[in-house]
Amino acid sequence: MTRSPGTPLPPPKARRRLREAASLTQAQLADRMGVTRATVRTWESGRTTPRGRKREAYAALLKTLAEEESAAAKPAPVPVVVAVRTGPGSPAEDTETLVLPAKAPRTEEQQERRPEPLPKPVALTPAQAFDALYEFGTPALVRQTFLLTGRRELARESVERAFQTAWENWPEVARDPDPVGWVRAVAYEYALSPWQRFRPRHRHPEPPPADPGDRTLLNTLLRLPPRHRRTLLLYDGVGLDLPETAAETEASTPATANRLLNARRAMAGRLPELADPDVLHRRLAEVASNERLRAAKPPTVRVGSERRARFWTRAAIAFTAALIGTTALALRTAPTHYEPPVSPGETVRGVPPKVAPGALSDEELELRQKLRDQMQDGPERLTPRLE
Template structure:
């Protein structure tokens, strides 16, 4: 018999879910695949498999959406069983009676998912199924308007610097626009952009920049200052794990995949990070460990920076990225032209045959080489000096005399 899905209590706690094997049975009874459930809830097929095996449980907005989906599956599932009990025909009759309910079940589940309340931990924007096709610019603007504000807050908590956080978000979306065909077909475009922004914000090379030597203005609220200092005191990998699991609301396997670590390693980092944060944040130490994640999510959401985190408009980010691409293209073309000109000039002026160098003079058969006037001998020098001293010496000459 079908077990009914438990709903949320009136106290406002998270909605209860059936056992993992019941989740799988409800999906198989509705003749749905993991991919169809993942598309309706807004997660990946791997996450749905993890929920059905009991390895992980949904949290936050994903839990609300998954609970609403299972509720929609459980409501029409009792009708085929009643028809099977009342029918005297073969077992296939009940299966055929339940077939027309599959489309209605999927549609009801999708509607319940769309109506579920959104929280800051939602991973990707929900696009209505009947929305007409839009251009790449409109899709990019929708993704930017949905994810940029939350991503700016996350990078600010990771770095403690407003300018660096906004620059990381803009750099990530600029790269996303440059590779938009890849991002548009990615199962999780928000995760694609988030990974790029986190990598840039947590790059160790920023410490060598001059702007990094100046500290940003601290939050006005003392509790916010304590929270920010505690997060920044964590190691980089622990800080990123806490932000993905507690701030964004990802499951532990998804957190491990985005941090490029195994699930046990990510869980160990999370345990150590929670212990370090509890030592620095008094109100976190007062709650049990199973409620620390919910409290951290509330603290992250309530933190108010000293200056507003307002990303630039999506059109300005797109235009800046396109101008940067044009400048790089022109620079590459100019450098190519310079290299081609230098290569052509070298090809024209270079020697086309080998010319051996001139060898120095050498004696041939004992005859010294002719290399200018020869040195005077002793006899020649004496004669030279005598002619210079007595230029008029010689036989007497007849000269006319006047009387």
């Protein structure tokens, strides 16, 4: 399954800036686009991207707002369109258009004045960068994991554990082109782990959502197989395209498309009003937004990650020391030469082996005397005699 390249869109920050420059609220823009305010909020935050006709209409509206902004500026700047790829080797639909206003011509006084040096960008420490990523991605990830599992505490725990793993592997996560996706994959794997069902907390169900419609949608979603549920949530909930969904679920593109179609068919069979993907996307966002989901602060997550890393490091050191001590003790007490075992007694020429020490019987005394009287060097015919 392939897709044609979509209409280029400005970055999320540029979308919000163009709307605010036109003095439009999110509700007004949502009315003009025919969507909800929550959908516009996700477009401007970068969590989702419109597709199909919504994408073309949104791109045309943003282009109109950019032209109005450039026409109102004095002197009128000439917009410069720059195509920016989101990552190396990204497809054409991931190309974004960034509109930059041209600078006005400088006056003679400005030309004679020396330009002031630009302030140097402030470099964030690893802890500050982690805290920023945590505060940006935690709310959405907790809501998505709640839709995936139907459990609030498990969703919070899964996201916190995923961020703890991200802090332990921070150099790798910092270089990743999509760090939120890295954390999301770890959180989903932890939440859908089979051993979660053996925990005592899993035996006690949590209270369902208060709204009957939200409760019905969540129960229908939880009836899907975990793989189909995850695929549906990534594609229709998060807004990933099919190749990205296949890569995150570690499946082929045809298999992912088949899971998505089966999940949509199952959802539409129980809830016919959710047959439209746009309606399904909006309802998933509403159900997740209606829940009050909390998460720990970034310093608490970092401290917990470091504490867990120290625990496992000390446990590995203790196990290694115990293994070395056991090996040394075995080498110290092991024999240095081979000692063959004593073979058990056997009957020789009709003489029974001695079972236990004690007084000899008459037969044994007679046999002993007979053996002592006879020559021990061989038969008499071999004994030399003096003549």
